[in-house]
Amino acid sequence: MSKTRAALEQARGALAGNRPDLARACLTRSFDELVADVQAAAMAGDLASAAGDYRLANRFFDSVLTREPNLVGVRFNRAATARFLGELESAEKDYDAVIAVDPADSEAWLNRSHLRRQTSVRNHIAQIETALGGDHPAWQHRMRLLYALAKEREDLGHVAQAFAALDAATKLRRCHLDYDIDDDLAAxxxxxxTFTSSTLASMGEGFSGAAPIFVLGLPRSGTTLVERILEAHPDVVSGGEMSAFARALEHCAKASGFRGGGKHALIPFSKTLDPVMLGEFYHALASAGRDPSLHIIDKLPLNYLYIGLIAKALPRARIVHVHKPPLAVGWGMFKTLFVQGYPFSYDQVELGRYIAAFHRLMDHWSRELPGRIHHVFYDDLVRDPTTGIRELVAACGLDWNEDCLSPHKGSTANTSHSAAQIREPIHTRGLSGWRDFAPYLEPMRKAMLAEGLVTE
Incomplete structure (x- = not known):
């Protein structure tokens, strides 16, 4: 086996073993050998990206594109890593180049539209509308172009045209989903x-050797901003949107005799788990390759499902719930094309019902676990960042650090839907944007009204 192939296999193995740090070390150590071969360098860039080292990934991609500039797949990947790093102009140039060579790459169109706020003198609306007039057979292609058009129309204040494009895009996405909202609401x-205060009290205490920070809430509620604020603290490192708790839960359930049956069987079974085992296994997954002296941020929004188990398995964990007004967060979700998950977000009525059920769940956790959840109201945070950030830092058990006031200055990568916006200072610009679309959000509002979440 050649040195390059051996290095690639070693990096893949490290990633499969949940050791991205070892993958990064291997790729860095073998950099010169890997860049000598274009194909190996391209694969190494993908592996470095998967390991979370986007600067290393871009070094590999740069080495490829200097020799083979028309490899659009590599150029697309370099654009993505540049976006994660906040190098937005470089990302836009690469997306432009991808689209010029392959106009059918609708992901490039959509990602490019989200890189910046479009203006009347600098936008892609005419291009997108021309592309929509084509005869590409894939529904996914048309859907992404419609999302891109909606984003750019919204930036320019074209409310009716933006919503028309978005409405068409979401309907297209929803009709290709096999999803039952009632199943999720029942869960x-x-x-x-299942997780009442008496049940939680009977479970005993879990693993006290870790103090992670869980930042959770509905998507588009401001969790990324809170993550960036905390990540600016020298005693904190972010693990991003980790699936570590769900994986730990699955592992411990199987080890404890769970024989399957889906989420409706797992929910009652999970209250019988040993909280120490659950906490220890979570910590092993979340901390692998990270400095054990630091607090790890776990920013997976869906962790709101597991707050009861988190509180018992990790008694020193801090739990931060980020809020926005129901219609504001609903609008944010409705206009987002998620890579995976959140199938309820493509239909206004389903989205309204889910948000109401989410609020019932969060009210339940706050009632059953008094004092365990720190609530951050996004609107208050951005209107008075100094007060809100000081309260947040204290609630997470951290000493005060001035760097937390300037999260936009952070140099760490971010892969969320907010990867472009977080490079700006904290602002209030987007607080009332959803109100422009309020007349079009009546189905969602009425669904929330029927659930008692909003009033007339």
Missing amino acids: LAAIRS
Whole structure:
């Protein structure tokens, strides 16, 4: 086996073993050998990206594109890593080049539209509308172009045209989903009825050797901003949107005799798990390759499903819930094309019902676990960042650090839907944007009204 192939296999093995740090070390150590071959360098760039080292990934991609500038797949990947790093102009140039060579790459169109706020003198609306007039057979292609058009129309204040494009895009996405909202709502209700204060008290205490910070809430609620604020602290490192707790839960359930049956069987079974085993296994997954002296941020929004188990398995964990007004967060989700998950977000009525059920669940956790959840109201945070950030830092058990006031200055990568916006200072610009679309959000509002979440 050649040195380059051996290095690639070693990096893949490290990633498969949940050791991205070892993958990064291997790729760095073998850099010169790997860049000598274009194909190996391209694969190494993908592996470095998967390991979370986007600067290393871009070094590999740069080496490829200097020799083979028309490899659009590599150029697309370099654009993505540049976006994660906040190098937005470089990302836009690469997306432009990808689209010029392959106009059918609708992901490039959509990602490019989200890189910046479009203006009347600098936008891609005419290009997108021309592309929509083509005859590409894939529904996904048309859907992404419609999302891109909606984003750019919204930036320019073209409310009716933006919503028309978005409405078409979401309907296209929803009709290709096999999803039952009632199944999800039943699961949320089952979590509430299973994890009562008496049940939680009977579970005993878990693993006290870790103090992670869980930042959670609905997507588009401001969790990324809170993550960046905390990540600016020298005693904190972010693990991003980790699936570590769900994986730990699955592992411990199987080890404890769970024989399957889906989430409706797992919910009641999970209250029988040993909280020490669950906490230890979570910590092993979350901390692998990271400095054990630092607090690790776990920013997976869906961790709101597991707050009861988190509180018992990790008694020193800090839990931060980020809020926005229901219609504001609903609008943010409705206009987002998620890579995976959140299938309820493509239909206004389903979205309204889910958000109401989410609020019932969070009210339940706050009632059953008094004092365990620190609530951050996004609107208050951005209107008075100094006060809100000081309260947040204290609630997470951290000493005060001035760097937390300037999260936009952070140089770490971010892969969320907010990867472009977080490079700006904290602002209030987007607080009322959803109100422009309020007349079009009546189905969502009425669904929330029927659930008692909003009033007339």
